[in-house]
Amino acid sequence: MSENRIILEVKGLKKYFPIHKGDKTLFVKAIDGIDFEVREGETVGLVGESGSGKSTTAYCVIGMYSVTSGTILFKGKDISCASSQRPLELKRDMQIVFQDPGTSLNPQHTIYKIIELPLKVHGLAKGREMRERIVQLLESVELPESYLYKYPRMIGGGERQMVAIARALATNPSFMILDEPTSSLDVSVQAKIINMLIKLQKEFNLSYLFITHDLSLMRNVATRVVIMYLGKIAEMAPTEIFFQSPQHPYTQMLLSSIPVVTKEEEELKPKKIKSQGEIPSPVNVPPGCSFNTRCPLAKPECFEKDPVMVQVGPDHFVRCNLFA
Amino acid sequence: MGDLVKIQDLYVWFRVYGGYMKVLNGVNFSVGKGEKVSIVGETGCGKTTTMKTILRILSSQAHIPKGEVLFEEKDILKMKEGEIKRLRGRGVAMIFQDPMASLNPVFTIGDQLAAVISHSGVQDLDKEKIRQLSINALKEVKLPDPERILGSYPFQMSGGMRQRICIAMALATERALIIADEPTTNLDVTIQDQILALLRELVTKRGNSLILITHSLGIARENADRIYVMYAGNMVEVSNNEELFCNPLHPYTEMLLGCVPKLSGGGIAEGIAGRIPDYLNPPPGCRFEPRCPYATDRCREEKPDFVDVGNGHKVACFKYN
């Protein structure tokens, strides 16, 4: 696994949003120094609650936001700039699927026109080829040709997400960001889309950065899991190890909160830690460890010292004072 | 009987362009006194329509060709406007998915709680007493510093706190039935866990009946005594909590369970082919028939009724009949 080529490397990434209150300027520290990488053929699950900075991370990588500091390397090249300054070739190689297919597809365009766009912009098909290629893309997400001239509102939510995936596939990317692609869909539809994404990954040798809040989904999809809390990474490990021995108190709290449907799952949930408190606003991050307001195991030093990332096992990293 | 709410063979249609959307298709449902029941179903299966019928807050396009909804043995569908108002004010409380939509943004939490309490029909309420009741209600949902919260506006609260306030409003006065419609869908899992634990605790303590509407089998499993599985306007299966997960009988329940990603891993089932039927022209027989791998000719023509397979476990499928 680890000898695989690194596709995406994020180093010391920070993204602050300024907000103006009276004459003072405060900063929302959406991302506050994170490092991680995505290797070829891998699915990295970036998991966190709202306000954790997981979507901001995705948008920095894809170039919707410019970064405050830090670097993003894609296939060894520095791409830490906004999308308007990125070369067209990079936009071809890196794609994103958004959370809500209801808003990510233009309601006034037919499916044909929606999938045609990337092909046209990148000059990948012309004339008669165009239609063939679009039909082929629809087939790869198991949608029939008869959908070509339908509008997004005429098809179901899951099918819309399939169209969004087909649009992302159109340019033959090697790396795809999936921004909660199934969180607005029902589980039976989610199952279809997830299986489709796994199939496409094998078929086209894609690497995924999968943004989600759903840990049980990541258990079945990701090769590695990264947990974010208030703009920082709390824990990072290969999936198997992660679910066998979650280390960070926040990870344990997350796991214990998940509603499950079988007894085996029940046994995997950490019993000792109960969910308490709410995520603080990223404008006033508490001093010391940012999780100290909710952590049942907080020690006095946690209110002063911000922990650093330590390695606790092969590829397993935790950022907590308990392990320092 | 001991049933607080009993819905019998309920049909609800909606008038639209091109005819009627035949949404509810003979729903049978009951909640006992002090019982916690969950209705699980996917988007568009009619779970919210069912609840709206109990409160009689359906839109003007709705048409009820058949069925009855009994609340304490009285038919809600035949009640007069005054009785309905009393029912909504005192009998049933509702907690919605989006707390921001059920809280008025221009009034303080205190004003809104006071309005609920003063419409509840409790006698001899002066200002001080209402205030005291409001503070108690907020204390009960474990909100810190209730006095300050009384004077604040909804936008000053986080999503979790708003949902706590909605629960406080629902439980501020004595109600027989609490209906919670996807109360935690917009919340993070750790907050969801806290809110559901709170709701469970309060409802159990007071002996209220609870109808918890959700799309998550996991939430239903952890919060309800009995679970109804709904598909396309029909209850397809009902059973006691554990039984449903150990021994799912209806093909839909079985397939749905397979689609839920498990913490223990093992991958996800293929999903359910096809989609929910068009309510304008639904299949004449079993509504799951077009997607069902076990479908027979009989399923295409006849609508299956609930069959009791023992121990209160009922299923609407010809496989068991």
Add this chain to the structure above:
Amino acid sequence: MTTREASDYSVVNRYVENAKKAWYKFSRNKMSVVGLVVIVLIILSAVFARIVAPYPKHAGAFVNYAEANLPPGWHHLLGTDVFGRDILSRIIFAFRGALIMGVGVLVMVVPIGTVIGLIAGYMKGSLIETILMRITDIFLALPPLILALAVCAVMRPTLFNSMMAVCISWWPWYARLVYGMASSLRNEVYVRAAELIGESRFHIIFREILPNCLAPIFTKMMLDMGWVILTGASLSFVGLGEQPPTPALGTMVSDGAKYLPDYWWISIFPAIAIMIIVLAFNLLGDGVKDMLSTEE
């Protein structure tokens, strides 16, 4: 080939189905249908004025003092004016000028306003937005009638010049409307998605944003038709616009006003005609709004 034909057939079918649905939404409000019928009648009578009008010759320089100032009666349904011309015939011919005014102004104003609004809205926060919108605000501050008076005073008072005058004060409303929509639509995820794919600014503005602005623009156009015609009538009332002897509704009202109250029909009937046009376009506009609304 067969699949191609099948899909083409379904395209036709879909248009029929969409048209039926649109008519269902439009016709739910009966008043919209009334507005539509009235407008169709007005357009038809204007186009076929030579056939419809009882005295087509009276639309020009025609004088017959023998029949001057006749009250409404069988020969002249709406009476005659001081030169003995049939008022009904003149109103029917005046519809032509009114409709040319309405259509002409909108045809010029809508594209200009839309393009400016789209560019300014999409480029919100940039210098281009500031320049475009401040220019719009300046034009918005000019009172239309006074501006039109000035224009017509400088140039010759013709129908075309009064149309130009109305255009100058009318386009900012479209720029404002489209600016508001475009500046919120540019944050839609599908616009972001197109940017990330690498679509050019030109295409994002005209391919992604514009189609989503069309319904409100179209609705406003329908409502504005009546107002433009009313403004045109006001201009001809003060002598700007179509010059005698060509009939114009506003001119007819002002000419007849001198003979009130004795020969009331000379000015009242053209005034009623103006009212009917404005009202009918407003009703039609409401219907179009219902038709284009997305709610089911």
